[in-house]
Amino acid sequence: MWPATFGLACCAIEMMAMVSARYDAARYGAEVFRASPRQADMLILSGRVSIKMVPVVRRIYDQMLEPKWVISMGACSSSGGMFANYAVVQGADKFLPVDIHVPGCPPRPEALIYGVLKLRDKIMGDPSLGWREQYAAHGTEEGQRPWEAGGIEVGRAGSIPADGRLVSTPGDGAVDMESGRVVDLEATAADMAASKSAAEASEDSGA
Amino acid sequence: MPDAPGLELLAAELNSRTEGSILGTSYEHRQAALIADPDSIRETLGFLGEQPHSYTFLSSVHAADYLPREPRFAVHYELLNMARVERIRVKALLADPGPGGALPEIDSVTDLFPTAEFQEREAYDFFGIVFRGHPDPRRILMPEDYVGWPQRRDFPIGGDPVIFTYDEDEVPGWTR
Numbered sequence: 001m002w003p004a005t006f007g008l009a010c011c012a013i014e015m016m017a018m019v020s021a022r023y024d025a026a027r028y029g030a031e032v033f034r035a036s037p038r039q040a041d042m043l044i045l046s047g048r049v050s051i052k053m054v055p056v057v058r059r060i061y062d063q064m065l066e067p068k069w070v071i072s073m074g075a076c077s078s079s080g081g082m083f084a085n086y087a088v089v090q091g092a093d094k095f096l097p098v099d100i101h102v103p104g105c106p107p108r109p110e111a112l113i114y115g116v117l118k119l120r121d122k123i124m125g126d127p128s129l130g131w132r133e134q135y136a137a138h139g140t141e142e143g144q145r146p147w148e149a150g151g152i153e154v155g156r157a158g159s160i161p162a163d164g165r166l167v168s169t170p171g172d173g174a175v176d177m178e179s180g181r182v183v184d185l186e187a188t189a190a191d192m193a194a195s196k197s198a199a200e201a202s203e204d205s206g207a
Numbered sequence: 208m209p210d211a212p213g214l215e216l217l218a219a220e221l222n223s224r225t226e227g228s229i230l231g232t233s234y235e236h237r238q239a240a241l242i243a244d245p246d247s248i249r250e251t252l253g254f255l256g257e258q259p260h261s262y263t264f265l266s267s268v269h270a271a272d273y274l275p276r277e278p279r280f281a282v283h284y285e286l287l288n289m290a291r292v293e294r295i296r297v298k299a300l301l302a303d304p305g306p307g308g309a310l311p312e313i314d315s316v317t318d319l320f321p322t323a324e325f326q327e328r329e330a331y332d333f334f335g336i337v338f339r340g341h342p343d344p345r346r347i348l349m350p351e352d353y354v355g356w357p358q359r360r361d362f363p364i365g366g367d368p369v370i371f372t373y374d375e376d377e378v379p380g381w382t383r
Contacts, residue, residue, distance in 0.1 A: 052350045084366025086357045087349070091367070 001069070001116065004040035005033040006060060009047020011074040011106040023109040030116045037063040042119070044112070045096075048076035049089045061096055069123070071115050072098045075105045209295065214239040217260070217295075225250045230300075240296040245282070245313045248299050252316050255286055255295065262286035262295060265320035270330035274360040278302040280311050280336060301336065315341040333358035 007015060017023060019031045034040040037060045049057060061070065072092050075081035078101045080090035092098055099122060102115035209217060211234040218229045218241055228251050231242040243251045255262045267285040280301040287294050301311040315338035317324045327338040328347040335356035338344060346353065355362060370378060 051353075052348075080366055084364065086355075086362070086365035088366070 001030050001042045001119070002032045002034050002040050003030060003042045003044050004037050004060060004064065005035050006037075006043060006057075007046050008049060008053070008057075009076065011046035011076070014106045014109050015044055015046045015073065015112060018109040018112050020109075023113060025109075025113055025116065028113065028116055028120070030113075037061075038065060040064055041068050042071065042116075043068070043096075044071045044073050045077040045092050045098075046073045046106075048081065048083050049092050050087050051089055052087075054089060054095050057092075058095055067123075069099045069119055070096050071100045071102060071112075071119060073102045073104075073112060073115070074107055075103065078103065081105060209239050209293065210234075211239070214241070214295075217241070221251055221254060224254060238294075238296065240298055243297050243299050245299040245301055248282075248284075248297075249314050249316060249319065251297060252284060252286070253319050255297070256319060260288070261290065262288045262293075264289055265316070265322050266294070268316075268323050268326035268330060270334040270336050270358075272334060272358065272360045280334060282313055282330060282336060284316070310335045310337045312337045312339055314339050317341055332356075335359070 003015075018025045019033065025031045030042070037043075041064065043057075043061055043064065045057070061068070070092075072078045076083055076088070077092045078098075080088055082105075084090070089095065100115045100119045102111055104111050107115075214232050214234055218232050221229045221241070225247050228244050228247040229241050230244055233240045233242065241251070252265075254260070256265075264287040265284060266287045267283070269283050271281045271283060273279055273281060278300040280303065282299045282301065284297040284299075285294060286297065299313060301313060304311060313336060315323065315327055317327065317338075317340070324342065325347060327341055328343070328345060330336050331338060331341075331344060332346045332349050333356060345351070349357065357365075
């Protein structure tokens, strides 16, 4: 994973230390800080996000190519931290889907590397941990306009009904919560209709 | 800093030039301050900036909110004479024009001290004090579409309540 070169506050010093020889994030392949969001797939929010900074952060996030992940580093970007005031966003997940929260003020470089490793586990492991399911954020993929596709339900984690395995999406697809894959309902219906007509045809020929 | 008698002499000199331009003085912790009439602030600062007093450098302009004291607002000008290494503070007290949304106003000194341009914008941004004649009266630090004057004392601090085990019952709706 290549992080975007993007420092917000004092946590950025620890973020820079992460790639130094002492901590050496290169061991895990996360050392290449790319100067362009087009070449990065991980955004580390390293510090407090002021409300004036939100459109900038969001634009950088939108410029990154899919797939992309966000690590919220430190107390400030995760919850506002000590800056419980008028100027600072109280938690970056109010405007971004955050995959990993690394606690600390600031977190040590080891903690941030641990967060990178947790993100790697998340990506390679259970797909139901994916943030699109968690935030019911289907339709925000590159090139799609969720507000044009009929609107998405903005929900919090846990707002998905426990009994329903399918989460509706703006298109005609649905997400299988177990596999994390998008099931195309229309194609499935067409398949069923085709097999039904085939069965009828075979019945006809049999008679 | 001028000492206390020097401050009184300066106030008397300013009052003799423009009657009523200095409303009072204060000398505390070896710091001299003139309480100036906001209507003649340009004359006062212009005179202090010229010979012979030569406080040529305006090192800071900032605002203050003294709620519930009246008059409520103040604009502080910190002047510096770099040759004598001598400072003087000029305070202009501004009354709150009341609840109708009207803002307190004072003349801009940007043409006398160009450094005042950004600092007056900052005072406008955080306290809602309007500087008449300012060349670019916009917000400077807060977002352009921000509503309110966040450094005023009656402005809510904002932020989310922080939940600890001892106060989770007192914060309604935190488990939405």
